[in-house]
Amino acid sequence: MMNGTSLFLGESQEDIASERDARLRHFLGRHGRGCMAYSTLQPGLEYFIHDALGYLAYLPLHHPLFAPGRLHVVIGDPIAAPADYEALLDAYLAAPGAAATVFLEIGAAFADILARRGLPVNEMGIEWEIDLPAFDSDLRGPAFAHLRRWRNKARKEGVEVAEGRITDLDADELIALSRQWLQRKGGHEFIGLNRPLLLENEPDARYFWATREGRLLSLAIFDPLYRDGQVIGYLHNLSRTLAEAPHGTNDLIVLEAIRRFQAEGREVLSLGLSPFAEVENGPYPHRAYLTGLFRFMFRHCPFIYPFQGNYFHKDKYRGRSFKVYLASVPALNLYRVLGVFKALKVF
Known part of the structure; x- marks a missing residue:
């Protein structure tokens, strides 16, 4: 060092x-x-x-x-x-x-x-960013047609979203979720550009997950963005979703996180990089x-x-890009x- x-x-x-x-x-x-x-x-x-x-x-x-x-x-x-x-x-x-x-x-x-x-x-x-105060969390208008459809499908299929500490979840279930997700993505993580999944509560990080009938379907971790000692927003850093989860499950998590971040007066949600x-x-x-x-x-x-899929999906949130x-x-x-x-x- x-x-x-x-x-x-x-x-x-x-x-x-x-x-x-x-x-x-x-x-x-x-x-x-x-x-x-x-x-x-x-x-x-x-x-x-x-x-x-x-x-x-x-x-x-x-x-x-x-x-x-x-x-x-x-x-x-x-x-x-x-x-x-x-x-x-x-x-x-x-x-x-x-x-x-x-x-x-x-x-x-x-x-x-x-x-x-x-x-x-x-x-x-x-990179993509959402201006949280200006974001229409009701998803009105044709620009949000894809997001509305994904969100509504997950809701209709009984998906529920909660926030808490990662240690509130069963570690074995989380490991199994992550292992299945990684197998679909080539079997390993790219390090550096994405933080690995840690089964511990990290300072200022936020943990949201989706369940259906008590079964864990998806996890999303949001990392803090700081300015002058204050958390001004978050990065949607990590997602893990079961293959059999209803389409739109992860988007339902992100949209619920946006709603809560808006209520807290946060400024920005970063969706990260489209390589x-x-x-x-x-x-x-x-x-x-x-x-x-x-x-x-x-x-x-x-x-x-999935370079093109990553780009297509993040574009549907209609954030600013740079x-x-x-x-x-x-x-x-x-x-x-x-x-x-x-x-x-x-x-």
């Missing part, structure tokens, strides 16, 4: 981890507005922490072909004030142990900084072959991920792109 400050000799590993986690949560509570922010706490990540500015979270990779030295895959924007992005980047690049680094799913503010430094910056998809959707050449100098690769994967690689990017120091090459896929466990 790289750090912006040293740790005292004689501290136990538990003390070091506790100190690190406290520092991470301090910055997260102040600057964790991005949809990937809470995911920086997931297991398996390492960190560069600067006491005054914030931190970067990354997946490390050692691989004889794709990362013969070392590769860091940074997850999302820096957890820092945007005005401090550049200073934090400089501190990271100057730190001992710095490695080839790919910045994944970053917003325009950080992409601008990297592009000004002469680095190619490629579009990698779009490789609407990828264009973009406003920055970029690698044209990556644009072509991402477009091809979006259209022709559902066996890796581009997200990836870049690399040094500049991206094909081996480094394959290294990113390896770090994310795409293959």
